[in-house]
Amino acid sequence: MISSLYVAVPLLATLALLQSAVLSRLPLGGLQILLLVVIARAMMEGMPEGLLWAFVGGIWLDLLSLSPVGGTSLAYMSTVVAIVLVQRNLPQSPLVLPLLLAPLGTAVYFFVSLSILSLLGFPVNWQATGVTPALLGHTIAILPLYWLMMSLRRLWRPRRVEI
């Protein structure tokens, strides 16, 4: 798990920069690539790995945001916990699972993130958070991303076969 940290830190930093400098300027309905990567990672590798990526990714994103550092990490980690708990009770299909868990994760992220800001005294408008386009966008975007990450994992760690 520690070895994946060497990949996670630069990769998630790059994605945070990409999200802030490029994706936020495109008409993609508030697509959060970092959240999707964390969700996909949690689905593939389970809770400890997902939590680590959630923590690192959240810190990077908060460094480029007005939100206090740590808030997004907490929201991402809550997302990972929710996903892993729900995943255990769902059919392990590579098609159905991402389609169900991406919107769930997005909803949990928005709820926890806004709750934290609200608790810290920031005024939060619960009716205008862009959650609906994000739910839709993430449900569409999770499949190619999940399959891409699965393929990369197979390349990185080929399955052992005894002959």
Added chain:
Amino acid sequence: MNLDETRERIRWAMFAFLAGLSLVLLVMDNTGNVDTLFEFVRDPMGRVLAVTARGSDPLIDAISGPRNLREAQHEIERLQAQVNSLARENEELREIQGQYQVLRDLFQTARQTPEYRRVVANVTGRDTSPARQSILIDKGRRDGVHVGQTVESARGLVGMVYRAWEQSAQVILISDNASEVPARLSNSRATGLVRGGGLGRPMSIEWVSLDARIEVGEVVLTSGIGGMFPPNMTIGRVIQVDRREAELHQRAVVQPAVDFNALETVFVIVNFEALDAAIFDPANTP
């Protein structure tokens, strides 16, 4: 205790540890105790962000706008600049008209728009938090940009510098939920407080006296009250008035003059000295 239980405990222990660490960071950052520490990361990230934003401009243009047609792009930019200039001129004229009607004898004085020294900055990043509205710019302390300075665009007020690093800075937009700008209306001369509505919600001017007759289309300007922003900067235009006789004050919905989603270049006013609020602190009174 079997292996599964041990694994489960390890998972939850890890969650507790990382969540605790996040909470500590959250509290420390929220109380401003780790700004210096994070500046070492934020400043280089701001510079990388500037390079990323510049490098991705052709991609953004290709996806967002018509393909190729470089000349058309230049023409659009030229016309956009012209439209911005005319819109600003138009709003300045409306402001002058309002002053003329109410303060005829001060007309000559009011026409003189104060000249400020401005630093031009490019927008390099945007806040992706669902509840905060800010931008990152490629100018910092090295260029004379400091916390509290006013940021405007060709069309009007954009916000205020919230954090300043060596070569970059973060600007809180006036559309942020937490933003409050003392304002007045150009025709009725009534004062109020413009609050940001947050993502997807319009801004509004609040605490306007019921005696004032707010008109739809009226220009909203900074009042200068409180000393945080220079006076007479365009904020937006009234698009809806919410007046209820049972209440002590009225409010109006304001359409910002600036399109915050299309911001590419902003000006930071570096020679306007914001009032130091610390002098009002009872602890500082002799």
